[in-house]
Amino acid sequence: MIKDISNLQAKLQALVLSQQGLHAQGQVADYIPALAEICPKKIGVSIATIDGNTIGAGDYKIPFSIQSISKIFGLVMAMNRIGDDLWQRVNMEPSGQPFNSIIQLEWEKGIPRNPVINAGALLIADVLTSRFSSSKLAFLSFMRTLANDETIYIDKHVYESELNHGNRNAALAYLMKSFGNIEAEIPELLSHYFTQCSVAMNCEQLANSLLFLANKGVDPKTKKVICSARDAHRINAILSTSGMYDQSGEFAFSVGLPAKSGVGGGVIAIVPNYGVICSWSPPLNKFGNSVIGTNLVSNIAQELGLSIYH
Ligand code: GLU
Numbered sequence: 001m002i003k004d005i006s007n008l009q010a011k012l013q014a015l016v017l018s019q020q021g022l023h024a025q026g027q028v029a030d031y032i033p034a035l036a037e038i039c040p041k042k043i044g045v046s047i048a049t050i051d052g053n054t055i056g057a058g059d060y061k062i063p064f065s066i067q068s069i070s071k072i073f074g075l076v077m078a079m080n081r082i083g084d085d086l087w088q089r090v091n092m093e094p095s096g097q098p099f100n101s102i103i104q105l106e107w108e109k110g111i112p113r114n115p116v117i118n119a120g121a122l123l124i125a126d127v128l129t130s131r132f133s134s135s136k137l138a139f140l141s142f143m144r145t146l147a148n149d150e151t152i153y154i155d156k157h158v159y160e161s162e163l164n165h166g167n168r169n170a171a172l173a174y175l176m177k178s179f180g181n182i183e184a185e186i187p188e189l190l191s192h193y194f195t196q197c198s199v200a201m202n203c204e205q206l207a208n209s210l211l212f213l214a215n216k217g218v219d220p221k222t223k224k225v226i227c228s229a230r231d232a233h234r235i236n237a238i239l240s241t242s243g244m245y246d247q248s249g250e251f252a253f254s255v256g257l258p259a260k261s262g263v264g265g266g267v268i269a270i271v272p273n274y275g276v277i278c279s280w281s282p283p284l285n286k287f288g289n290s291v292i293g294t295n296l297v298s299n300i301a302q303e304l305g306l307s308i309y310h
Pocket of ligand 1: 100162264
């Protein structure tokens with residue numbers, strides 16, 4: 001494994017160039033109309049290592065909507081707040097269904113398959129809404145602390161757009177409430193969930209903010225414990241089996257890193273004991289994963305020999 005990434009800059013640039021023109025292979029998410037306004041040609045990538053190096057290429061300093069990648073941070077907050085009780089209310093199995101599927105939730109009596117599909121993330125939003133006096137502020141301040149950057153913001157335009165087109169998420173939340181698995185009022189819970197999805201960050205900020213998952217729960221920059229080593233292990237396990245939607249098996253098969261994507265086109269991959277890769281390109285494949293973002297992570301992992309299964 002290459003430890004010194006300073007000489008990788010040129011390689012990253014070449015990789016980004018090699019992907020230009022491939023954006024037509026995917027489609028920008030339009031079920032949240034604000035996301036469809038983003039230029040499909042943007043491509044960014046960044047690598048941050050636990051020994052304090054960060055490099056990037058392309059549009060790696062342009063903020064984008066983190067969407068489902070926010071599910072990781074919400075999960076950490078909820079695990080820290082209620083501990084193992086969480087696993088009475090949400091499972092840790094792959095779903096084998098689209099990320100916003102309702103049908104499985106009905107069969108399984110309102111217990112989401114895992115915390116990184118929408119039902120699971122809404123359940124987490126319930127925990128945060130019920131246990132923090134101001135969960136949205138707590139979430140934003142957690143992100144700012146992790147990225148060590150007070151400029152991180154909530155994109156109000158994306159938030160409004162999600163709120164106005166959030167019927168499916170509302171349906172998932174109401175269904176879970178009907179099974180007694182939701183405490184908060186649904187509008188409040190949805191407002192939290194759409195807020196966390198609407199956080200805007202760039203590749204560099206995201207890669208840095210997730211270093212604790214590559215470092216047994218400890219932020220390598222500040223030495224602060226963000227979560228226990230056991231919980232870091234658990235989160236990485238969930239990301240390995242479920243983080244890339246219904247393409248998680250193929251991603252594990254071909255790449256072999258815990259990863260999470262979002263419909264804003266971001267992809268993050270955790271390389272334990274090494275660092276984090278974050279890529280961004282808005283057009284998505286049929287599974288909802290960024291076409292180019294997935295290619296970039298996959299190429300970098302291959303080039304550097306990064307896989308948890310070696
Ligand atoms: N806010 C999006 C939704 O709830 C997040 C989905 C995603 O990125 O997977 O539909």
